[in-house]
Amino acid sequence: xxxxxxxxxxxxxxxxxxxxxxxxxxxxxxxxxxxxxxxxxxxxxxxxxxxxxxxxxxxxxxxxxxxxxxxxxxxxxxxxxxxxxxxxxxxxxxxxxxxxxxxxxxxxxxxxxxxxxxxxxxxxxxxxxxxxxxxxxxxxxxxxxxxxxxxxxxxxxxxxxxxxxxxxxxxxxxxxxxxxxxxxxxxxxxxxxxxxxxxxxxxxxxxxxxxxxxxxxxxxxxxxxxxxxxxxxxxxxxxxxxxxxxxxxxxxxxxxxxxxxxxxxxxxxxxxxxxxxxxxxxxxxxxxxxxxxxxxxxxxxxxxxxxxxxxxxxxxxxxxxxxxxxxxxx
Amino acid sequence: xxxxxxxxxxxxxxxxxxxxxxxxxxxxxxxxxxxxxxxxxxxxxxxxxxxxxxxxxxxxxxxxxxxxxxxxxxxxxxxxxxxxxxxxxxxxxxxxxxxxxxxxxxxxxxxxxxxxxxxxxxxxxxxxxxxxxxxxxxxxxxxxxxxxxxxxxxxxxxxxxxxxxxxxxxxxxxxxxxxxxxxxxxxxxxxxxxxxxxxxxxxxxxxxxxxxxxxxxxxxxxxxxxxxxxxxxxxxxxxxxxxxxxxxxxxxxxxxxxxxxxxxxxxxxxxxxxxxxxxxxxxxxxxxxxxxxxxxxxxxxxxxxxxxxxxxxxxxxxxxxxxxxxxxxx
Numbered sequence: 001x002x003x004x005x006x007x008x009x010x011x012x013x014x015x016x017x018x019x020x021x022x023x024x025x026x027x028x029x030x031x032x033x034x035x036x037x038x039x040x041x042x043x044x045x046x047x048x049x050x051x052x053x054x055x056x057x058x059x060x061x062x063x064x065x066x067x068x069x070x071x072x073x074x075x076x077x078x079x080x081x082x083x084x085x086x087x088x089x090x091x092x093x094x095x096x097x098x099x100x101x102x103x104x105x106x107x108x109x110x111x112x113x114x115x116x117x118x119x120x121x122x123x124x125x126x127x128x129x130x131x132x133x134x135x136x137x138x139x140x141x142x143x144x145x146x147x148x149x150x151x152x153x154x155x156x157x158x159x160x161x162x163x164x165x166x167x168x169x170x171x172x173x174x175x176x177x178x179x180x181x182x183x184x185x186x187x188x189x190x191x192x193x194x195x196x197x198x199x200x201x202x203x204x205x206x207x208x209x210x211x212x213x214x215x216x217x218x219x220x221x222x223x224x225x226x227x228x229x230x231x232x233x234x235x236x237x238x239x240x241x242x243x244x245x246x247x248x249x250x251x252x253x254x255x256x257x258x259x260x261x262x263x264x265x266x267x268x269x270x271x272x273x274x275x276x277x278x279x280x281x282x283x284x285x286x287x288x289x290x291x292x293x294x295x296x297x298x299x300x301x302x303x304x305x306x307x308x309x310x311x312x313x314x315x316x317x318x319x320x321x322x323x324x325x326x327x328x329x330x
Numbered sequence: 331x332x333x334x335x336x337x338x339x340x341x342x343x344x345x346x347x348x349x350x351x352x353x354x355x356x357x358x359x360x361x362x363x364x365x366x367x368x369x370x371x372x373x374x375x376x377x378x379x380x381x382x383x384x385x386x387x388x389x390x391x392x393x394x395x396x397x398x399x400x401x402x403x404x405x406x407x408x409x410x411x412x413x414x415x416x417x418x419x420x421x422x423x424x425x426x427x428x429x430x431x432x433x434x435x436x437x438x439x440x441x442x443x444x445x446x447x448x449x450x451x452x453x454x455x456x457x458x459x460x461x462x463x464x465x466x467x468x469x470x471x472x473x474x475x476x477x478x479x480x481x482x483x484x485x486x487x488x489x490x491x492x493x494x495x496x497x498x499x500x501x502x503x504x505x506x507x508x509x510x511x512x513x514x515x516x517x518x519x520x521x522x523x524x525x526x527x528x529x530x531x532x533x534x535x536x537x538x539x540x541x542x543x544x545x546x547x548x549x550x551x552x553x554x555x556x557x558x559x560x561x562x563x564x565x566x567x568x569x570x571x572x573x574x575x576x577x578x579x580x581x582x583x584x585x586x587x588x589x590x591x592x593x594x595x596x597x598x599x600x601x602x603x604x605x606x607x608x609x610x611x612x613x614x615x616x617x618x619x620x621x622x623x624x625x626x627x628x629x630x631x632x633x634x635x636x637x638x639x640x641x642x643x644x645x646x647x648x649x650x651x652x653x654x655x656x657x658x659x660x
Contacts, residue, residue: 030376030479031415031479031481034482034573035415035481035482035483035573036380036411036412036414036415036482036556036557036558037378037379037380037411037412037414037415037417038378038379038380039376039377039378039379039415039476039479040376040377040379041376041377042372042373042376042377043372046360046369046370046371046372047369047370047371047372047377048367048368048369049367049368049369049370049421049423049456049457049471049473050366050367050368050423050457051423051424051425051457051458051459051471052425052459053425053427053459053460053461053469055427055461055462055463055467057464058461058462058463059461081366081367082366082367084366084367085361085365085366085367085369087367091379093379093380093381093471094381095381095382095383095425095469097383097385126379127379127380127381128381129381129382129469130383131383131385131389132385132388133385133388133465133467134387134464134465135463135464135465137385137427137463137467139381139383139425139469141379141381141423141471143379144367146369149360149361149369151361151365152364152365152366153365226366227366228366243364243365
């Protein structure tokens with residue numbers, strides 16, 4: 001059965017049924033899915049709003065991305081922007097456009113992935129819109145709140161630069177998927193046959209297909225400025241520096257390189273540092289702090305007066321062969 | 331110059347420059363466009379959230395829709411959903427996906443239309459996302475507030491049914507545009523040569539190309555249930571009745587038919603009532619009230635126990651040849 005055979009109202013009913021149980025719990029929710037607009041009773045905290053798109057053949061390739069992973073990643077990308085402001089996500093709105101020939105099962109698996117992420121982040125789906133389209137185009141809006149907001153613009157000279165997790169893993173995961181060219185349904189716990197040992201590359205592939213947004217809870221109180229890595233560590237650091245009116249030096253030997261990234265880099269014939277600094281979609285948090293030691297993050301550099309430079313262990317300026325990711329640069 | 335030659339950052343800068351002056355005025359706005367998420371300080375009123383898509387060749391045809399009109403209509407469609415809950419729109423988030431070959435001038439005219447609507451409704455653009463795509467896919471999220479929310483579910487037996495404006499005008503306007511098959515840049519005050527006198531069909535074409543959302547201010551205090559007409563009067567009335575657990579009878583001779591719709595219907599060889607009851611995208615307000623006389627709206631029927639029927643002046647049930655508009659039914 002295809003979406004075109006179903007009708008918008010039935011699809012909406014399907015979606016409402018799927019999410020009713022998940023969305024009921026929020027005390028601030030007055031009206032959820034199904035009216036002209038959702039209604040919430042805001043608390044006293046500041047509210048955060050972000051929206052983000054995922055376009056077929058630009059942001060994802062349906063030849064190797066399962067619908068479950070699409071739904072999951074759509075939520076994570078948006079939640080990550082809320083985390084990057086030091087906030088907690090609360091509500092989600094969805095826009096879903098897909099070809100009329102899309103299988104109804106594909107739509108259901110997409111909702112499964114969406115629901116899985118919605119539960120993982122403790123948020124509620126409260127509205128959205130659906131349409132047919134030539135290619136799949138998804139967008140989501142996430143609403144969150146924060147007692148204290150951490151902007152990109154707060155970095156000061158002398159601050160230290162920290163990053164969570166393993167930057168470059170997602171880019172390596174994407175490269176591996178481009179080699180494999182087939183879906184890896186991580187959501188079912190499958191162990192595929194691959195060149196490199198699966199336990200080595202699984203974290204890379206997972207970071208690309210089903211990234212988990214990083215909670216700012218341990219870092220927010222120390223951070224002076226924060227951004228999430230969506231278009232590459234270096235490009236996003238440059239954005240943070242531009243907004244703060246400062247520069248940065250990065251110590252190349254301090255960049256955390258995962259065991260998987262090191263192994264995959266050899267196979268992919270690319271320097272691990274290039275992927276770690278230039279690879280997009282890590283959804284790790286990059287932040288500055290007066291402190292050089294923050295539990296759960298790695299200190300990778302320092303805020304300076306101007307210019308963004310990567311330095312080798314001898315202090316020599318490394319020219320990086322990386323530009324990050326611009327969605328109109330394709 | 332094409333979007334692909336510009337780069338996402340420059341496009342974002344362009345957008346920020348265009349909207350900075352317009353977005354500065356909101357007292358509740360803490361962080362606008364340019365960080366990971368927008369930040370607002372909510373008031374004590376309930377907040378309304380809605381999101382809506384416009385997909386090329388489904389919701390609009392670029393052969394006869396100017397980019398200005400697209401931008402304007404995208405905002406109106408979303409604002410209309412806020413109005414339909416009895417609310418006031420406040421903030422806007424934009425998702426813009428368009429082919430890489432799109433002319434930069436087209437993008438600028440789109441922003442002009444968006445800005446025109448943003449000013450007309452007194453709202454602020456506070457965030458968004460941009461991407462390339464095969465076809466143009468737009469979506470917007472609008473955030474509003476209301477002291478009292480009017481849901482679809484409040485209609486009671488004995489209530490009267492009211493509608494604002496001239497239902498069917500937008501559908502007639504679309505039919506006229508399908509005949510003309512060329513852009514009518516209403517935004518420049520042009521008077522095109524047409525079969526029917528321009529002053530007769532101008533309101534129809536305008537309602538389709540550049541609809542203005544209807545403020546609920548005069549109606550909200552009287553209304554027991556409300557919805558905006560996006561998919562056709564009859565289909566949207568059925569939705570309101572389903573949510574309220576009631577039925578409706580509509581008096582066919584009370585449906586307001588504009589002079590333009592009457593004239594265009596003869597040309598289009600379709601009964602005006604069919605367009606008025608089945609035509610989508612009117613963005614008029616349809617509401618129920620204990621009162622049968624509401625200034626600025628027309629009383630067209632009554633809420634009954636069950637079933638939605640259209641009655642002729644003799645009380646005979648009219649079978650309507652109209653199903654309204656479903657976006658997956660194409």
